Amino acid sequence: MADLDNLKARTPLDPLDIIHGGPSDAGVVLTEIPFRTKLVLRGNSAEKAFVTAVKSVLGAPPPAEANSVAAVKDVRIVWTGPDEWMVYGDDAELAAKLSNRLEGLHAAVTEVTEHYTMVRLSGRHARDVMAKGCAIDLHPREFGPGKCAQSHIGRITVLFDQLDEAPTYDILVRASFAEYLWMYLEDAALEYGVRIESLG
Structure with a gap:
């Protein structure tokens, strides 16, 4: 019989075995926002x-x-x-x-x-990473804090909103596409330096 007291809650990104860390001056920071x-x-x-x-x-x-x-x-x-x-x-x-x-x-x-998970994309080059795979005009004069959009990043549909001027984006994605989104963002951000942070 399973020991229910020792079961660990899992997120859609757990299979990637993500390693947290990265340069302190990274231009992009990725964070999973689980269990909201x-x-x-x-x-x-x-x-x-x-x-x-x-x-x-x-x-x-x-x-x-x-x-x-x-x-x-x-x-x-x-x-x-x-x-x-x-x-x-x-x-x-x-x-x-x-x-x-x-x-x-x-x-x-x-x-x-349980149908979705959320990835937070932030840092001084977050907008550049978003622009690589999203057709929305993200220039500050058109899209800023308090704005949201349903669009594509790469080949998947997402819902995202901008939290602040940094900019910081919260990206909602279906759980089944979470790994694709994470790997896409990580790859798109490589030229700017990437730091992976945990919510806690």
Whole structure:
């Protein structure tokens, strides 16, 4: 019988046996952001009751502007369509709390935590690495903190948003494509120097 007390939670990138470290002056830093709660939220942003309910749980209303992000503390609400958002947070009970608060409203909450993982790309050359495989115009005059996009990096579809001016990008990818994305980013960043960091 398996010893359940000694089972270690695994991430989609564990099979790569990633070695952390690298030069302190690296132009690019890669970090896996494992085990964050991820939810798909559906609803009508023009409906006051829906917006009020979401804000009461997440701390901010869902952004109505296309390709924008609302962020409060450890929660990010990322626009993915006129009536759809991806929600990230550190609270494992977030789906239940949001579902309970939205009960009776024309809305839906779907837990997708295990379906995706997240990779953080940062450093002074992060934008250069993104530009190698993404068709979105990432120039600061067009894409900055608080912006998000669904696009391709290399040959896979991702959802990403920019956290700060550094720039730092959080890239959401399906778990089955996580290894491809990581290896692609690592290869694209080699000319700038790469440091691998752990979240802890």
